[in-house]
Amino acid sequence: MGHGEGRGEGSGGENSVNVEKHLKSVVVDNGEAGDNEAKNMSSERQSSKWSPYRRQMVLEWHNVNYSVAFPGKRSWNPFQKTETQESKKFTILKNVSGLVRPGELLAVMGPSGGGKTTLLNALAGRANFVPEGSILFDGKPRVADTRRKIGYVMQDDVFFTNLTVRQTLEITARLRLPRDVPHKQKMERVDYILQRLGLLRCQNTIIGDQFRKGISGGERKRTNIADVLLVEPSILILDEPTSGLDSNTALTVVRLLKELASEGRTVITTIHQPNSMMFAEFDKLLLLASGQTVYYGPAKEAVSYFSRLGYECPYGFNPADYFIALLTNEDFGQSEPIRQKLIDAWKGYELDADLDYKMYVPSLTPPLKVGNIRQPSLINFVSLLGEHIFRRRENYLRSLQFFRVVFVALIVSFIWFRIPHDINYLMDLMGALFFAGLFWGFFTMFQALTTLPTEKPVLSKERASGAYRLSAYFLGKALVEVPLDLIYPFFFSVYIYWMLNLNPQASRFILFLIFVGITVFTAQSIGLFIAAVFMDFRKSQTLAAVFMLTSMLTGGFYVNDSQMPVWIRWIQYLSFIHYIYDSFMLNQFEGEYFPCPPGNTSGVTSSGLSCPMTAQDIYSMRGVISNIGRGGNIAIVLAYGIAFRYFAFLCLKYLNRSHKQKRRV
Secondary structure, eight states: OOTTTTOOOSHHHHHHHHHHHHHHHHHHHHGGGSOHHHHHHHHHOOOOSOOSSOOOOOEEEEEEEEEEEEOOOBOSOTTOOSBSSOOEEEEEEEEEEEEEOTTOEEEEEOSTTSSHHHHHHHHHTOTTOOOEEEEEETTEEOOGGGGGGEEEEOSSOOOOTTSBHHHHHHHHHHHHSOTTSOHHHHHHHHHHHHHHTTOGGGTTSBOOOSSSOOSOHHHHHHHHHHHHHTTOOSEEEESSTTTTOOHHHHHHHHHHHHHHHHTTOEEEEEOSSOOHHHHTTOSEEEEEETTEEEEEEEGGGHHHHHHHTTOOOOTTSOHHHHHHHHHHTTTSOOSSOHHHHHHHHHHHHHHHSOOHHHHOOOOOOOOOOOOOOOOOOHHHHHHHHHHHHHHHTTTGGGSHHHHHHHHHHHHHHHHTTTOOSSGGGHHHHHHHHHHHHHHHHHHHHHHHTTHHHHHHHHHHHHHHTTSOOHHHHHHHHHHHHHHHHTHHHHHHHHHHHHHTTOOOOHHHHHHHHHHHHHHHHHHHHHHHHHHHHHOOHHHHHHHHHHHHHHHHHTSSSSSOGGGSOGGGGGGGGGOHHHHHHHHHHHHHHTTOEEOOOTTOOSSBOTTSOBSSEEHHHHHHHHTOOOTTHHHHHHHHHHHHHHHHHHHHHHIIIIIHHHHHOOEEO
16 A cells, blocks of 8 residues: 555645656656666566576565663672673664565665664574564565575675686576576576676676776676576565665666566665665665664655655755755754654654555465475585685686795705705704795695685675585585695695605605695694684784794704703694604604714714714604604694684684674563
8 A cells, every 4th residue: 555645635745746757857867878788788688497486575574673782891700790780782673664565676775873784684584683573474474495585685795706707606506506406507597697687798707806807896786686686586685785886887786676676576775875866766765763764655755754744855856865864964953853853753653654564465375385495415515615616726826826835845955955864964854854844834824814714704695695504615615625725735745855855765755745735734724723713814814923933943843842941841742843843753764774974983973963873863862752653643733633623613603603793682
């Protein structure tokens, strides 16, 4: 039922007609100045051949409330459990109601901090947003399957920036489309969405970031919408889809939303002060201020409503700008806040008006079965993630990392070239072994620090949309990414092993490669854990540097454990570098014998070492833990890697969520 029913006619109605005519004239006069891309998208439009679980759906919400509480200060006395100050309650939404039908475009507007994004999160059923009140879909409460019917477009365009537009959509199709849909049909769906949203021209261009040029801002926004439209949601919810765009591109996006709504979708979007041409595209308007409704109803009748309250929009003034100015008290010089007057006025009007969410009677049609939309199996996900990571690292061998590894390998081979099997060069050989473990510990750990912070936004988006679980992501990441990260260490180790003239036995060479691989795995695990704790590269980098320097100093090469103070000697057992170094030493010197140099009768070499020396003498001299053997040392390092990787998973699952989550009241 129309919002204007039940009201008297008069100047307010005439003003509404005049404003509507004005808006239409603005659209006619300036329509040719719009983005030609919108025309291209319309010309490319065609009917979708595949729509397995798309259905029209009415979304309604009644008396939605959402509050958060901040705990008060606790007493300094640890035995006093009561709080010395009462917790503060902050209301974000208060008794907000509304309804959107298929084919309608609802714009949610209001000043910053008015609760717009919180309302969208509540309607979409996002994690940590469980409001009071009722949210109904075709008159029925939310069920587990409802999330699959809602497409949520975040304000930030979160993507893997190394991927092209097509690659991004193909990965989404494989992850989120039903498992029983053939691969060919999934790719056809990608082709259709690319064509429908006018992205064919940039489909093979990378998304890009501040370091690499990619697609434009408008193309990024349409890619964000395309990523959601792939699964044909019944309800499309968008948070500030025009933010950061120029007026021309923003108008193109709004017209696209209008087209999507006209195809039978239920579309809700927040928007910040649209221009007159954008405002004319909206079917409904919901104005929020301080978490409460100021106006809800047809957008074209909003001017008439405010006019009857004594706030008449000046002729030629953009209604959206006028409403926001009213709610922020800009340029009106009023001593008493207008915002509260408007909130109180709506409360009185809402009681008597025949609003659509009061009159709506849901259909008795049973819900449409959506088919098999289970999350992909772990095997499918691992293979998909492997392709994902491979594409993201397709320039792996062309990056600066390649130059860094090659340069270090050359320097190492120049310094320790073909070390003679002589007791006079024993310390040189031990230094080379220590550096091999230390280099890959540093290199891999600091490389891992950057992965989680950059992937976390995409991971959060995909998890919220139900694409995959955190456990599947983390296990798939380990199964696929670790082998990729072993490419450089493998070639580095093969090169330096023979250039440094290490133990020539084939079994020792194979064990050396295994030890380097486990070093990479463990260092990467520790780096992931540190990154998961902070999710900030600078903080993570600081802690990682302290950790690695401590591990290096207590690694067994610089200081013998017998020379360390007793009270600090235990730290060496926490250093994974210590166990790696011991493994290298055992692998290199087991069964070896170093006689005194020819002509030496003093039993002391020029470097100050006693001679002759057996392998056990070397172990005792350097404090090598030889009683547990190579297997024991490397097992400890591997246990470190598994434990820290599991701790990283727990931090991602609980720690970062607790940072964001507020206690609901």
